[in-house]
Amino acid sequence: MFGRIASLLTVLGVGLYFTGWIYRWAYYSYFQLEVTTLDLPVESFLIAPIQVFFGNLSGGDFSTFFRTIRIAIASFIIFPNIFNLIKLFTQKLDKILNQWRLKLLRWSLKNKHPKITRYLQSFLYFKQFNYQKYDKALIDEIVVTFWLLTILFFLGKTQGNLDAVRDSRSDTSLLPTVTLIIPENQLPLGRKIDKYKLTDDPNINNFRIIGDIELYEQLLLRDYNNKTDPNFPQVIWRLLFDTEGQYYIFPSPLKKDVPSNFRPPVVVIQQSDRGEYIVILSPEAPPKP
Template sequence: MLGKIAGLLSFLGIGLYFTGWIYRWAYFGYFQLEVTSLDLPFESFLIVPIQVFFGNLATGDLSTLFRTIWIAIASFILLPIIVPILFHLIKFSTQELDKIIKKLGWKLLGWIGKIKRPKITRNIQSFFYFAEINYQHYDQALIKEIVVIFWLLMTLFFLGKTQGNIDAIQDAYNETSSLPVVTLITPENQLPLGRKIRDLTDNPNISNFRIIGDIELYKELLERDYNDKTQPKSLQIIWRLLFDTDGQYYIFPSLPKNAPSNVSPPVVVIQQSDRGEYTIILSPEAPNP
């Protein structure tokens, strides 16, 4: 009994971690970040599936929960149909592969038979006498369990990827984002971005900086490196904190309401200073002017 419980808990942990990893991969992939390059705590991958399966119930949004229930019901209905089909497909593929191997083996044996050295010929021929596969002795239970696990992993992959994309798109747009509004204060000439507090029209002095890559992308950031409250609220670009980890701030300008659906915001990575040169202010919402 204890062995079964331990096995069930192990399988549950693997499933939760797999779902959390896929969710994080899809979420940060939307922002063009590779999850393997981020220093994310292991425990977070086990907690994230709660968001994947249930969504944000506190806001009254039940769409994620209903989607999870619908996919679970569909999976249990299709599973008895899919398992026999995949089992016979595996069996058929193995039989065909066996025929191909035997056919190639006989051709090789015919070529080897032309060699004039009998001792070498006998030694080589021994490698090509394959025992016929007895398909009746297949461990059908094991194969069916593998198919079931594969099907469950596909279901978890779909749930994690779908919810990750949905949450990333929601957080990227200003009107729907749940990420905190960020304000970064730094001494002058420390960063090639930013404005003077008392003169927002003064562009940063970039004469001492060098650039590698797309200069147009940098110029676009210069035009929206602060929250312009003079614009209508639906067009405002608000900078938000994606996350901070291991001495780095990942911030981005959120997308306005009219932004195309096929774009994602650029992410700016700020290296934290151990000398206390940067000040970070976080807020749930941007205050009104």
């Protein structure tokens, strides 16, 4: 009994880890990040499937849970049909091979090269496959495992993409808003604070750039949220990922008409171990004054 329980827990753990890895891979791929480069704890891959199977139930969103139920019901219906299709396919294959063997036998009686015919006959007998002759339980387990991995891959990838799109929009995001305060001239983004007013652009004379200068200039226009100017692009910076060495933050637009192919730029900021940085996290940004 304990051996069966251990085997079941092993299979369950592998399935959960696989689902969590696919979910994290799809989620961070949306932000152009590779999950293998992120310092994610192993246990997080075992917890992520909760989001894949149940979604945001606390927020009143039952669509993910209902999708999981529908796929589970469909799987119980499809499983028996898959086994029947395998059986019919192997029977049809055996029938075709037997027809070819008969043709080769007739041809060999008229042929003066029986050795060639014998080789072809041996090859066709080697290719013969009988579903009932081999280990049926092993074949069934292989089919079930392949089907379950396919379902888990579909669920993890679908939910990862949906959650990434949701979190990239400010009106639906569940990620915390972030305010980063750092010493002057240590980051080529951000504005100088003068009596709670944002003034000039950051001094970039001491910095060098590699890559697209236009992308950096666009970030300069969105490095803070000027709520008093209606013509200023309204964004909220959100914390995507926080590791022991870096902050991953991105500007999330407030507009609801965001294109479907929208991908926010992600800014990676090195953390300081000297207490120079102040990071303020909040569920949402304060309202317009």
